Amino acid sequence: MPTIRVTGLHVRHRKTVALDSLDVDFGPGVHGLLGPNGAGKTSLIRVLATVAEPAGGRVEILGEDTGDHRRLGDVRRRLGYLPQDFGYYPGFTVREFVAYVAWLKEMPAAATPSAVERAVARVGLADRIDAKVRTLSGGMVRRVGIAQAIVNAPQVLLFDEPTAGLDPEQRVEFRELLRELGTSATVIVSTHLVEDVAAACTEVTLVDEGRVAYRGTPQSLAALGETAVGVSGDNPIERGYTAALRAHRAHGSAAQAVRTLEGTAR
């Protein structure tokens, strides 16, 4: 059963349509959101995080309609969200930052200190827990952001470009963390990096021009890349990504695109 169900989602930014009657659902596991710049990935993540208000459509998270004011707090209590860009108050230590977000998430006061330490340890910053956030490197700040997202043991986790700013070793560690989180929660990761998708995701959703251009497993996307003709890329997933994107733009729908690609493959 899906934990997130999106029906007819429509999002506008002034006159630009960011998401156009989007229908998609997500169940437990790690879902990669791929797509070119401006495809609508961040818009989708922000609507799912209950930060942005859609112009139309319905979003259900954990069985609750996020448009229902009375149930919104309950949904938000079970969410974890790492935005693409986030700031912090200059005086914050790592512990204070994560504890403050835990407080905003209405975690019980007695459970907070141990939950904070656990979350910070999971992102490998246990030895820097009392350091000021402003003294940390960009990659470490990103990891602090991940810690605040997971501090409440959320059932739905939304990461927008989480590996931006992480060095290769940290990326590998983060992908391991993603896999671990995906065993008990629905994790949606918006990323530009097909390596993230290949290494950590159980499913991939390719978004283009506000619509779903392709859905499948990383393996099926790679299989498209193996057989697609006339597309470039460093690895099969990249080639599959390009092929799916081209087919979607040529045929206008995900289903038609896949049928075309599968026909090509045969």
Place this chain on the structure above:
Amino acid sequence: MTGWHASDDLVTRYASGSLPEPDAWSVEKHLESCGGCAARVSLAVRQTAAGVVLADVREAVLGAGLGTALGTALGTALEAGATRTAPGARTGRGARASAAPGAPAPSTPVTSRARLWASRRLAPPPAGSRAARVLWAAGPAVRGAWPVAVLGVALAAVLLARFADFAGARPLLLAVAPVVPIAGVALSYGAHADPLHEIAAATPSAGLRLVLTRTAAVLAVSLPLLTLAGFLVPSSGAPGAAAWLLPGLALTLASLALAGYVGFRAATAVTGGGWLCAVLSPVLTADGRLTARLAEQVSACLGGATAQGGWAAAAVLCAALLAARRSAYDRLERR
């Protein structure tokens, strides 16, 4: 309180300790404001092994008298209960214990878990950390340059009156004061004002609650400072130093109510700019001595029972509108 209530299944799972932590926190949040569900949970807990522990606690406390050390009695009773519950008992979070046969052994001893629960209910978190978090939640307007600016306005009024013999200090202060909290609220909420806005907006504290927390902080800083400054300058024909309080509150609430439609910055411009235009435009266009005209105009807007009654009514009306439209503040990012 909302129309939602915990289902029987939720109550049973909460009492047995099998509900995941975030779900349990949600239930607990609801229980704070719903006596009916609290009674159902209480009944369900009493029917588990924890009920025996709770009965022992009650007996120990009543037996020892309310003035005795509750913690000691509780610890003793809990340990007794734990001994009775084990082996094979499973504890969830807190004291939600189940005596389900064949259940796995607890990873954490019953007594420490139960004590954690007890400490959670009986002892508040350290005052320092809670105060610090409330201060952070109070927003940038309380920590940043804004309180310094408010202090500057108050000092400037006092210095002008005391050392420059400026007769219009009180009227000018009364004319400007209602705009100060409005500006403070605009500086407190939104992506332009708060580096943590995007993260905070996805938490249950976001929305009207955080807006009101920050508004309260802004008012707590500006009201006493500016009113005190008003008392320290001569009246010069203007109303009393506290005459701006109701208009200030009404305009702040009007700004908040309008923000639900057009966002904070536009609402601030409309209410703050509107007030300044209403007070200062007639002063600048009429003949006569500027300070005397200002005192007259401020008196017309703020002085007397009728004007104050009107501001009080406006404040109540805006507060009611704010309450009625509270869902409009759930997602303010587009505003």
